Amino acid sequence: MDFGQTAELLARIQFAFTVSFHFIFPAFSIGTASYLAVLNALWLWKRDPAYLKLFEYWKTIFAVTFGMGVVSGIVMSYQFGTNWAVFSDKAGAVVGPLMGYEVLTAFFLEAGFLGIALFGRKRVGDGLHMVAVAMVAIGTLISATWITSANSWMQTPAGFSINDDGIFIPEDWWAIIFNPSFPYRVTHTVLAAFLTTAFAVGAVGAWHLLKDRSNRQARIMFSMAMWMAAIVTPIQIFVGDQHGLNTLEHQPAKIAAMEGHFESHPDGAPLILFGIPNEAAERMDYALEIPKLSSLILKHDLNAPLQGLKDFPPDARPPVLIPFFAFRVMVGLGFLMLGIGLWSLWARWRKSLYTNGWLHRAALAMGPSGFVAVLAGWYTTEVGRQPYTVYGFLRTSESLSPVDAPAVGTSLVAFVVVYFLVFGAGVFYLFRLFRRPPILDEDHELDRGPHRAAGINPGPAQEDTIRAGGETDAV
Structure with a gap:
């Protein structure tokens, strides 16, 4: 079963499919783990049972999400030995240790304290339980750091040499770990995880406020989510701008694809708001653009020159369609998040944060926005790296295992069927948990007492x- 496609394209689609399923779970669990730590700390500080109830409510959701993330990550990693064995052979001396460090420093930390965080409050006491919750949150952040470092090295490789057999040899681990794009990429990724969780929490809070505006727990979670949206979204937009400047320096072809620039612009490039990339004719059809704004954003100078895709050899250009549209989806959702955050500040000032039904409906509609933005950003950076797995040094076509298209196509179909059955059931269960109102036992007594x-x-x-x-x- 090859669908009329090459083994390379099918292998790329398979990896993209599995990593997309995997990535949405850590993106949520990273933020949720930190949210649980904050809720537990507030409970210990204020001894307000509402925070304890919210901790118990969200810890179940975190446990389910964490489990699905672990399972999907294990399945995804096997592809390095099946479809991408040549990449593993050539780059494994660099990428392998980074992923190994993630297991040693992060996964073991999470696994060691997870049971205590979820079930040990009454057995170990409040103090040690708080330590366990904090260690799980720190573990998720360490995990994101190592994985992002490995991916960043593939985007902006540094600290290595290549021997006569084409094997990447580590020379400077500091340069490898803290490669040129790593600081921007890890900050952007972690903030994206926090915003993903914030808008999911906000949506759940909004759902329950629409049903019962007096639900105190729903008020608290909605308020906390809106504070995160209002504070973190502007920071994320700034970090994204700095990340873009770094990408322009190290991966100019990716920026040209993201911006949709086929032609070079020696005296200022326009910002193309919308268009249809025509790669065969090397032009942007139906372009809606603002003159010179792209140069202002990317180089902070209206007249700064920018390269177009025609400046690069045809076999070194990334595809344009996916990075162009995925980037616009990510940026568009980012500004919608900013709008929700500002709206919440206005509603808070007007003392209508818990009574503004339209704000609640908007927050509910924005619940999936973090997940979509994370995936759009991932597609932008990964497709924009093509045609390389290690940018500028190892091409994707040279990284593929000697596999046939029918074998890859058959396994792709199997992945799709199993993933939608297994993880579809898990997501359905999560929505069941979301719909359950966070009500204290005494609240039930109020309703029936x-x-x-x-x-x-x-x-x-x-x-x-x-x-x-x-x-x-x-x-």
């Missing part, structure tokens, strides 16, 4: 008083 038993049906104002609601719930 002496007020209802006495035939009293409290109105919204009385419910707010009974549930200790009000604008003071903002964190």
